[in-house]
Amino acid sequence: MKTPTLYTVLSPSLLNLYEVNNTIVVVIDILRATSTIATVLYNGGRAVIPVDSVERCIQLGKELECITAGERDGQIAPGLQYGNSSFEYPREFVENKILVLTTTNGTRLLHMALAKGAKEIITGSFLNLSSVCEHLVEMKKNVILACAGWKDKVNLEDTLFAGAVVDKVKDHFSINCDSSHMAQNLYNGARSDLYDFMKRNNASHYQRLTNYGLEKDIKHCLTPDLANVLPEYINGKLIHLNHQ
């Protein structure tokens, strides 16, 4: 059997260079959409519905009587109830609930992957790193690790996560992709203390969020396997497959 391929796409602007059709796309938006998604589903949330605008978020929230959440430029968007921090979503709050989420970068990328015919879309974060890797190895399909970045610019934390995945699954894939090797090298140089690496390298997102006092949030989002679920996008919703 042919070894499946793996590519890392460092920015949504580069997705059109890759064959998305028939591929598993892992959407990566570490700070903080895909970390929040993992947390909500891990804590028993029924589904996260990603939408691309605040207006749509408010509208769906009313229709489905569910939690509305989302940020613009790192702050709770006007008209929505909650933000994009894992700490806002403990089990006692989200269990059996549906959350409608709009974010600056992650949601848009998910919809791009969908439009380009991805076979399967899952979301990845350090919080569910092992679940993602085990799934990719098991599926034996071509994979694209798609980093959301920040307004189409490449960012450190999404690249670091892609590198962590490459590091774990590389023996199971044919990786003819410089971005993947770059990400893996970056991750291996940073893995002993990802938070310190972000800080030392003056990551743009680190600055953006610490301006809002969110150091604790960043540390949480860089910790592996605190919410080991597999959020998969099915019929417009992200659900944890094993809960079906």
Added chain:
Amino acid sequence: MKTPTLYTVLSPSLLNLYEVNNTIVVVIDILRATSTIATVLYNGGRAVIPVDSVERCIQLGKELECITAGERDGQIAPGLQYGNSSFEYPREFVENKILVLTTTNGTRLLHMALAKGAKEIITGSFLNLSSVCEHLVEMKKNVILACAGWKDKVNLEDTLFAGAVVDKVKDHFSINCDSSHMAQNLYNGARSDLYDFMKRNNASHYQRLTNYGLEKDIKHCLTPDLANVLPEYINGKLIHLNHQ
């Protein structure tokens, strides 16, 4: 005085996200356009005229009675005289001559930067690393390190060079750019043996060129300061400023 900014753009597809106007753009195409340009000018060539098509290259070659050179997919393009290897351009061959060069990625990026209103365009390669860095520090202007990549995909060697520049000039610039920090980290992990790093990481360009038996060429293109000139794009030609 305000500290000038420095950004690294990992692919031509991302250039539109940056403010190019009034900026010094360093075009980077290590394997091998910008290495060849440095070599030709270092060895006394009068100018290198970068063009974006083989047809234009042939036409200009006739008009100006000069050397035509260029490759498509790593081989000398049909109708042209020479390829894209530094070893083809010793002093006894190129001194006082003009070379018209068309390449797969570098020329296109140069024309993009020009169209977007760059204040100054220079070309960078390991062969002229120090000249580029000294110039950037001296000019005290905003800088974009623009990697040509391979058909818009990010590649290792152009990123490594951007990292080498960042490493050398970082104290003179305000660098709020994750791609620059990534490149610098990558370079610092690789600098002890860049060739070995390319080989170990299975760089896509490494494979492409070693298929044509060009290991020696790759090693040459990864060696700092073998051709320390400053190629600047002026009125359609790349010339070595200190020769004016």
